[in-house]
Amino acid sequence: MARSLAYCFALSLTLALLLTLTVHPVTSEECSNDMSKLSTKCRQYVKYPANPKIDPSKECCDVVQKSNIKCVCGHVTKEVEKVxxxxxxxxxxxxxxxPLAKGSKCGSYQIPKAINLV
Structure with missing residues (x-):
């Protein structure tokens, strides 16, 4: 059962990202690649529920470090925010x-002024 749910989640996230790329064409191949890599390497750390928060793996952080976060955030849709x-x-x-700039937006989500890393 858990594997089925995990598979459905992974499929949903992939479809949401593909929908994002279809509805809002990415202007650069780099941004598209970043979104794909983030989905693959960081999915388990950003899925619902919001708690508990799990520290990301080195592989996830490597992708985050190399990604064009501004471009990726510009392509986060309501559909992506649902998953x-x-x-x-x-x-x-x-x-x-x-860290994302406090007060900025990623998709429709406004980054809080205070971020709790505990």
Whole structure:
């Protein structure tokens, strides 16, 4: 049962990202590649529920470090926000040393002024 749910989640996230790329064409191949890599390496750290937060792996952080976060955030749609916890996205970015600018937006989510990394 858990494997079926995990598979459905992975499929849903992949479809949401593909939908994002179809509805909002990515202007650069780099951004598209970043979204794909983030989906693959960081999915388990940003999925719902919002708690508990799990520290990301080195592989996830490596992708976060190399990604064009501004471009990726510009392509986060409501559909994507239905399958990932934006609160966890903020947490993972901060844990990986690439904190999102406080008060900025990633998709429709406004980054809080105070971020709790505990």
């Amino acid at each position: 990932i916890s934006m609160e966890k996205v903020v947490y993972v970015a901060a844990k990986c040393g690439r």
